[in-house]
Amino acid sequence: MPGARIAARFAAVKAEGRGALVTYVQGYDPDPATSMALLRGLPGAGADLIELGVPFSDPMADGPSVQLAGQRALRAGGTLAGVLAMARDFRREDADTPIILMGYYNPILAYGAERFCTDAAESGVDGLIVVDLPPEEADELEGPASGAGLSLIRLVAPTTDDERLPRVLAGTSGFVYYVAIAGITGTRSASREALEGEIPRVRRHTDLPIAIGFGVRTPKPSAIGFGVRTPKPSAIGFGVRPPQQAAEAARIADGAVVGSALIDTLAASLDAEGRAKPDTVRRVLDQVRALAEAVRDR
Amino acid sequence: MNAPLPNSLRQGPDSRGRFGQFGGRFVAETMMPLILEIERAYEAARRDPEFLKEWRLLLKDYVGRPSPLWHAARLSEHLRAANGGKGAKVYFKREELNHTGAHKINAVLAQILLARRMGRTRIIAETGAGQHGVATATACALFGLPCVVFMGATDVERQQPNVFRMKLLGAEVRPVTAGAGTLKDAMNEAMRDWVANIHDTYYCIGTVAGPHPYPAMVRDFQCVIGEESREQILAAEGKLPEALVCAVGGGSSAMGLFHPFLDDEGVAMYGVEAAGRGIDTPEHAASLNRGRPGVLHGNRTYLLQDAHGQIQEAHSISAGLDYPGIGPEHSWLHEIGRVTYVPATDDEALEAFQLCSRLEGIIPALESAHGLAYAMKLAPTLDNDAIVLLNLSGRGDKDIFTVAKHLGVAL
Numbered sequence: 001m002p003g004a005r006i007a008a009r010f011a012a013v014k015a016e017g018r019g020a021l022v023t024y025v026q027g028y029d030p031d032p033a034t035s036m037a038l039l040r041g042l043p044g045a046g047a048d049l050i051e052l053g054v055p056f057s058d059p060m061a062d063g064p065s066v067q068l069a070g071q072r073a074l075r076a077g078g079t080l081a082g083v084l085a086m087a088r089d090f091r092r093e094d095a096d097t098p099i100i101l102m103g104y105y106n107p108i109l110a111y112g113a114e115r116f117c118t119d120a121a122e123s124g125v126d127g128l129i130v131v132d133l134p135p136e137e138a139d140e141l142e143g144p145a146s147g148a149g150l151s152l153i154r155l156v157a158p159t160t161d162d163e164r165l166p167r168v169l170a171g172t173s174g175f176v177y178y179v180a181i182a183g184i185t186g187t188r189s190a191s192r193e194a195l196e197g198e199i200p201r202v203r204r205h206t207d208l209p210i211a212i213g214f215g216v217r218t219p220k221p222s223a224i225g226f227g228v229r230t231p232k233p234s235a236i237g238f239g240v241r242p243p244q245q246a247a248e249a250a251r252i253a254d255g256a257v258v259g260s261a262l263i264d265t266l267a268a269s270l271d272a273e274g275r276a277k278p279d280t281v282r283r284v285l286d287q288v289r290a291l292a293e294a295v296r297d298r
Numbered sequence: 299m300n301a302p303l304p305n306s307l308r309q310g311p312d313s314r315g316r317f318g319q320f321g322g323r324f325v326a327e328t329m330m331p332l333i334l335e336i337e338r339a340y341e342a343a344r345r346d347p348e349f350l351k352e353w354r355l356l357l358k359d360y361v362g363r364p365s366p367l368w369h370a371a372r373l374s375e376h377l378r379a380a381n382g383g384k385g386a387k388v389y390f391k392r393e394e395l396n397h398t399g400a401h402k403i404n405a406v407l408a409q410i411l412l413a414r415r416m417g418r419t420r421i422i423a424e425t426g427a428g429q430h431g432v433a434t435a436t437a438c439a440l441f442g443l444p445c446v447v448f449m450g451a452t453d454v455e456r457q458q459p460n461v462f463r464m465k466l467l468g469a470e471v472r473p474v475t476a477g478a479g480t481l482k483d484a485m486n487e488a489m490r491d492w493v494a495n496i497h498d499t500y501y502c503i504g505t506v507a508g509p510h511p512y513p514a515m516v517r518d519f520q521c522v523i524g525e526e527s528r529e530q531i532l533a534a535e536g537k538l539p540e541a542l543v544c545a546v547g548g549g550s551s552a553m554g555l556f557h558p559f560l561d562d563e564g565v566a567m568y569g570v571e572a573a574g575r576g577i578d579t580p581e582h583a584a585s586l587n588r589g590r591p592g593v594l595h596g597n598r599t600y601l602l603q604d605a606h607g608q609i610q611e612a613h614s615i616s617a618g619l620d621y622p623g624i625g626p627e628h629s630w631l632h633e634i635g636r637v638t639y640v641p642a643t644d645d646e647a648l649e650a651f652q653l654c655s656r657l658e659g660i661i662p663a664l665e666s667a668h669g670l671a672y673a674m675k676l677a678p679t680l681d682n683d684a685i686v687l688l689n690l691s692g693r694g695d696k697d698i699f700t701v702a703k704h705l706g707v708a709l
Contacts, residue, residue: 056607057477057608058477060326060486061326061328063490074608105593106594106601109591110592132593134327136314136322137323137324155327156327157327158328159328159330159332161331164330179328182328182493182494182497183493184493184494
């Protein structure tokens with residue numbers, strides 16, 4: 001059944017009286033082995049759902065953190081096929097944690113939409129978020145995705161007005177990904193007031209769970225930037241904003257997506273050549289644990 | 299703008315912004331409502347006589363249109379002399395005489411008027427060679443609007459005169475170091491800025507690419523090139539040309555020239571892609587000759603990409619052609635065979651650049667020199683009463699440093 005694992009997980013989390021923690025990491029960042037170890041460690045650290053990013057050369061909706069992650073992943077040989085293999089390996093050991101692939105359309109087109117959906121479902125993937133595929137262009141993927149039992153998770157943005165919402169939500173399954181800010185990933189945060197107004201607006205149009213993403217990040221937003229820049233190591237630990245923000249987002253909606261903040265931690269742990277150090281996985285998972293604690297702390 | 303006939307190649311795009319399978323609106327949801335708003339605003343503006351009147355007045359008195367059609371007699375004779383006296387007459391559509399030195403200003407002025415109608419107060423643009431950036435900075439100076447131009451860091455290096463020009467005009471130039479630091483990366487960054495500043499910003503795209511309605515809109519605003527050419531050649535020769543030739547990067551100058559002639563069966567059309575060091579080397583920008591369809595920058599079109607769908611870096615001596623994609627309407631015209639897309643290498647362009655300077659006293663942009671390189675191959679294959687009309691889309695002052703470097707001359 002399409003999205004069974006996703007629905008079951010949101011229901012279970014709701015039964016615990018809390019919101020879900022959705023974590024985003026990019027496949028092959030910074031190398032296949034580290035990325036796989038990180039993926040395997042996420043459920044144990046408290047991630048309820050996993051978004052697995054597919055590297056793309058031109059991630060137009062992403063800020064510097066995810067751009068750099070993509071460049072590292074591509075240098076490490078990251079491909080859509082490789083990310084599917086990671087999902088397959090993960091699924092052998094974890095039957096319950098939903099995996100959602102997130103990325104851009106061109107690698108899917110190059111793979112072949114039909115074959116991709118079949119292979120993704122067989123690899124234990126539960127849903128897809130294709131950033132540059134709005135409902136107007138989704139027809140090619142909708143059929144193969146639903147045929148293979150994959151949820152097509154749509155983005156809803158602050159710019160998606162009430163007139164447009166039903167159209168966007170019509171083809172959505174699994175959950176709704178609410179983009180908290182009009183902007184790119186990891187650069188700004190939305191205010192609680194804005195979210196408290198927006199989430200009920202979306203809820204009036206859907207019974208699906210809503211997760212908030214794009215706006216949960218580290219205390220120091222980098223200037224909207226470009227290019228290959230060494231990210232400033234951010235001091236992330238207990239008591240800084242991401243856990244509180246995540247907890248807040250998970251309270252207002254049904255879940256919070258944390259991506260750029262985790263990638264910043266990963267990036268800060270790398271050596272000067274961009275290679276993983278022995279504590280890379282532990283540092284990211286420690287942060288996930290802090291986030292998981294925050295969403296559970298009522 | 300002439301109304302297309304019912305059975306015409308000039309009817310596209312369809313309501314989804316598609317030319318055959320190409321085009322569309324492949325953008326994130328955040329941007330989608332804005333794209334739809336621009337489409338509505340454009341549809342209203344193009345039917346508004348006041349809007350068109352204001353734009354036409356700017357084209358006439360500010361840009362200096364119509365641009366002349368020049369019979370390049372010395373070049374034509376030179377080509378004939380090397381070919382036993384046989385060869386077509388070559389004409390230049392002299393877009394390089396426009397204010398700011400290229401065709402880009404035509405569509406920029408119309409887009410800035412549109413942005414004003416939409417109540418947008420900040421303008422952003424991407425640029426490769428800097429011609430579109432200069433045109434946008436110019437229009438923003440004229441209308442008193444703040445302007446930010448995204449430009450690949452590599453291009454900033456090789457197009458210093460245009461960078462300084464943009465700054466003189468009051469624009470902010472933001473170098474983009476992502477990727478190879480060229481046009482593709484500048485476009486990514488412009489889109490990122492746009493999505494974060496949607497409430498007040500208009501993105502003035504320089505070519506016939508991007509999400510619908512940009513490919514159709516920029517084409518319509520550039521069609522003034524082809525419409526004038528048609529009238530001018532009929533007045534000069536009493537017939538239409540046998541062939542049109544124009545360089546293609548994104549393809550705005552070529553679309554502007556070709557579109558008004560698409561239904562004229564006797565007119566052959568050649569789009570000239572930058573072949574860099576050769577289309578059988580890894581260093582070129584020949585999306586149609588060596589790419590395959592994919593999705594980038596909001597549209598489905600031919601792209602240079604690897605087997606996994608990662609976009610590859612393009613290469614050309616000309617910064618304006620250094621782009622791994624092409625406007626979607628060109629992809630369609632390529633597939634239906636209406637336009638023939640041919641390559642010209644860096645070296646061929648350099649040679650044409652020098653020849654044109656010496657024979658006609660016109661220093662062409664390196665972009666236009668690619669078109670000229672093919673026109674020089676084509677003309678000798680045609681009869682003496684045949685006409686080849688080349689779009690000389692820009693002037694080459696900006697390129698003298700690049701050319702000097704390639705010729706081993708220190709300036």
